[in-house]
Amino acid sequence: MSGGVVSRLPADATDAALVEAYLDHVRVDKRLATRTVELYTGDLRRLSDAAQSAGIGLRQVQSAHVRRWVAQMHSAGRSARGIALILSGWRGLYVWMGRQGLVTQNPVQDVRAPKAGKPLPKALGVDESVQLASHVEEGDDPGLEARDGCITELLYGCGLRIGELVGLDVIASTTARGWIDIPGGEAHVLGKGSKRRSVPVGRAALAALERWLAARAAWANEDPALFIGQRGQRLTPQHIRVRLKRRSMLAGLSTPVHPHMLRHSFASHLLQSSGDLRAVQELLGHASIGTTQVYTRLDFQHLAKAYDAAHPRAKTRKPPDKTG
Template sequence: MTELPADYRDYLQHARVQQRLSPRTLRLYTDGLQRLQALLADAAIDARALTLAQARRLAAQLHREGLAPKSIALQLSVWRSAYRWLGLQGRVALNPFDGLRAPKAPRPLPKALAVDDAVQLAAHAPGEAADARLEARDRALVELLYGAGLRAAELIGLDAQASGSAAGWVDLQAAEVHVLGKGGKRRSTPLGRAAAEALRGWLAVRGQLAAAGEPALFVGARGHRLAGSTLRAMLAARAVQAGMPAHVHPHMLRHSFASHLLQSSGDLRAVQELLGHAHITTTQVYTQLDHQHLARIYDAAHPRAKK
């Protein structure tokens, strides 16, 4: 690997001493400038005379080399930072990478369980050795995640009783869950029969675990509000016990709730309201999951789809 020019070496020295970047970050910056130097050498371009048009061609070259959008973004960030410093030092007249952005990465589809897997997980019951109180709690947690589509923070933020200070609560008589979602937006979600039954089972034993005066609906082994890490660990372990094919986290059950509702109803607006999405475009990602579901059915069932 060729030695970097003095300008780039001086910038890396500045990044190490003044910015105090970590050794790992410095390696990334060094690799990025090595790549830039190689591209400039191949194109016979003077690093100090680099123009905006030439910088765009360099970025396009990264794309042609097959770099992912995130990797291109990292390279451009390194180059932009280096030339910003060179500009402050008076070594270049402009920063050709200012305003230059990497291509947008395709938005990954949310991961949802198949209907049978979600039902199997919700219905899973561990052996007799399990603590009956914690099992009642965990069953209610899973049912509310999948049956009401709650976010993890909304779920553990629920209080046992409705009050002016409560972020959220469950009204069993009305079969509704009231939550405080993102952006301080309140919403109400119907509570299904299975979730209501599981919640009654938990409320019957909650007093045996909850500390005196603890307002939280769901509590940990020490009697205080359940932590998000405890929820995630419980769900991951329960999914393994239930024989799930993939790692399961709380948001996957929210995705499953939305995807399965949309498959059955086709009502995008209703799913948007139930999820508490401010914009319909956020909910539309689930239509892609629905199309994938339909495509699998077609491939499996239609005579002309078979090879």
Template sequence: MDGAGRLDLAGRYLSQLATQRQLSVHTIGAYRRDLAELAALLPDTAWQEVQHNDIRRLAARLHAQGHSPRTIARKLSSWRGFFNWLARDAGLAANPVDAVRAPRAAKPLPKALSVDDAVHLVSGGAHGPAHPEPAALCNRAMFELLYSSGLRVSELVGVDVAYARGQDGRAASLGWLDLAAGEVVVTGKGGKMRKVPVGRHALEALQAWLAVRPPPADGSAALFVSARGARMSARVVQLRLKAHALRVGTSVNVHPHVLRHSFASHVLQSSGDLRAVQEMLGHASITSTQVYTALDFQHLAEVYDKAHPRAKARDGGK
């Protein structure tokens, strides 16, 4: 099939999209560009002769040229729809785009605060009131513990003031605090319990909170409760942290997982011990923890760019 024949088939397909599916002019234009690019990439191949390996090779070429996985996925979708139409209306035996997938998008790095920003946030800002209200003491204890021990918010709200047993002799608590040992035990994903150290500042904040903590209304041993004695929920912790971050002037959107990411990044930067960070985070696989090695390099790169006299040469400077 010559170029004119290929253009005719593509034109008929686009016309059908406009009339039968009533797609917008913008969408039709995007389909037209994608098909024109396919024709340019395979200038001597008739549509009916395009093979599965041709499409795989083109997807790999686009990736090597720096196209994002999302862009490649969109092009493949356009091409797949066109070849589906050819199979239905023009006698194509099989769709060569079937089973071809775009490269996986890179997993975005978790956001982490700088050490100074994290400390400023969890400590309550530069200047707190001389006699903070119980809610403020509760907030500081929760935020310090999140950052000190890298807890998930679901783990935080499950912590009790002490270990408790049920009538069957088994642990009745999802987690508990051991102030004397400086540890907290929590139940993570898959029901797996782990023990994590608690830092000095978090222990001090916890002791200040326990001095004013109201008794839980349900008779439980919940560590964090509201003014009415209800066990703190994950949603309330999220809202309190967000409001607190705005109040102390934190410039980024903060949620409890940001403190967990910050904990992991800062411990790894200081120790370089990936396995220990894995254990403290409760990751079943070290693969989940390895993302923080990228965060660690990101920190090193930022230091390099600020400190090295030749750093700007990487951006084309002299």
């Protein structure tokens, strides 16, 4: 069916009839997937119910009504993304109604969902990070174990991005994107915006690096990459993601670990210990300290959990009395 469906509707067609005609349109004319039509059906039922509660029909809905309903959904805990999807369905209905001459303006056109809160980076606890870094897979190939162990130590111990890690070469050169100065205990990497920075490499990571370099010799060819596969070619980011996920599962962690999670863990654990936000910014290679400040939120979560777990009065906390 198409726009002709509406022409056969009576002038006093109910909201239910309008919605059904529109759903026929998206189902037949636009050929939307069955699941999408089902979602539209629920969203439009929600719109019809809200309009009915306000004592109006769909053709009388104004932007003020829609904003009020958005605020109600937000207060009820619906996510910003969920609200945005609902508004998209409502907006489509009124675009269609406008083309049929049923409304003169789209009340949803200029209404936007609330901005989604920026999610906190996922970070491991200190114990989980140590558990992963200390894990040794006895049944694995010794070369693979040495390599994957070194990768884990550098990601967590230096806070490297995955691109910085795969760009490391065995030795410094004019063409190298990055390398590790073992005597100096520093990793020199090429970060975002082609900005170079140096970060300290701890003793555990240096020891893991020496084990890997000894094993790497059996696989090496002409590729200068620090981290290579058994055929001597530089590892890809995807290969490292797969290996790290596997390692985290074998180590008994409750959640699969990806490389950026170890970078977040490095930053949050360092901030918890030092409280030096500027130093964390430099080590991560953030251009703006505002990017780094997200880790202060992680740090507060750590403090709040420690308080709730340890303080005798934590379970009876009440919000401060603002009446006085």
